[in-house]
Amino acid sequence: MKRYRRLAMRSALLAGLGFAAVAGDLRAAEPDVIDRGLEAFRSMLKADPWSNPAMLDADRGQALWKERRGPRNVSLERCDLGKGPGVVEGAFAELPRYFRDAGRVMDLETRILWCMETLQGIEPAGLTDKPHPAANEPVKDPGAIATWIASRSQGRTFNAPVSHPREKATLRLGKTMFHRRMGPFDFSCASCHASPGKRIRRQGLAHLVNPDEARQVVGEWPAYRVSTAHVMTLQHRLYDCFWQMRLPELKLGSEASVALTAYLVKQAEGGTIAAPGLKR
Template sequence: MRPKAWWVVGAALLLLLGLAQEVDPREEAKRQKELLLQTAGILPTELVVQQGEELFHRKGPSGKTMAECDFGLGKGVLEGAAARLPRYFLDTGRVEDLDHRILTCMTKVQGFPKEAVKRSEVVAVAFYIASKSTGHRINVRLLFPQEKELYALGEKLFYARTGARDVGCATCHVTYVGKRAGVLPYADVLGKDQSWTHWPAYRYSNDQTWTMQDRIRACYGNIAHPQPDLYSLPILALELFLAYHNNGAVVEEWPAFVR
């Protein structure tokens, strides 16, 4: 091929790449979702929700199911419950998000040893419970001193610059909002993007099921910072801070289907 022809091909490829980068990620997710439905007839999110429902009604060593657990609106009441988390629970004396509350339920109510609780089971139950909040608005309040203290910690962690790269959550999601990370722009997690309503979700790009806990841990990994442990205080603090700033946002679909 002559040099001029190579130049034309290269320019065309760059143009196509530029167009690909301009694709709305939500529209692309819808397209991928439709393709998966056409080929498989069912979405991974539906399968995980079904698994979570089975686990929810499974009896534990105590003989109880998760219907005996209170997720914030009374025993067994799931409609809209996930949209109100994290929150303070009187029975444990601490703030819990959906993942942590499921763990509490499985260990304290159902009687499973903590070491026997599989992460995949917690995620599946989170998908099922979250599905009951589709169409609800996020409604997280700071009523108890423990909630206010945890919110303050979450705010501090969000704006802190740490790690080998001297960056933090706010570096990407405040300072560089709209600028590209690969093919996607950094989201305004405290404002218009309402990213709290994107999780829990199935990520079609890597075939993974994630809750917000997994998303936060992945973010820490992306900035070359040691990842907080699952169910740890830093994760709960960041979740409460982010959820509070997404108050009023409508949950379009839980679990979501994202890139």
């Protein structure tokens, strides 16, 4: 409880600072001044990980993991995230991977849905119909659980297995999808994320084709996003990209979304996991 209070106070303080920075003179300042200000803001948050509001969702996720829920009234503590039933520590660092019981490659979020369905008997449709929070709404339950599990790999490096033929096929699919240009705007992921130092409006774009840059950013998801005031998972981030690309709603846990995740994680291989991160 004490921890919550401390966290709430710091969040309020930082939110105040953030608003002051955005609403104040910074906007009229030269672009590099804005960038330096934002960088200072981010490093203050990094210096004290407990100041990240996403930690509240991680705590909620941990409680959800342990709580008996669903028609079968069981917890998720027997869920196998790839390192054996119930092993959470370091599991995120080795995802996505092929799961024999499910017969497919899964990322963390897809696996959580699968466990909720197979262990707790919770209908997946109810979880995938409106899978992501609107602005100012908290991340949904599977996302909160994902935030907690990802945080239990903090400091480890991405090391997803690429030995099973299905894992290799998933990677190839992800890479092909990344470069596929479609929709009325002719966009692919690569339209925005395949060259260094670019931005949309004032927002910097990650050069995800370059492993050095992928290693710096992929490990920050799930992340708390200041502009929408909630935790955003990687599946949600991809969903949002497709929205921008003028494509339909990306299904949470679909083969395509897992494949893109696998490709990004492969690009970030060896990068340090810093989830939950903090974004604009």
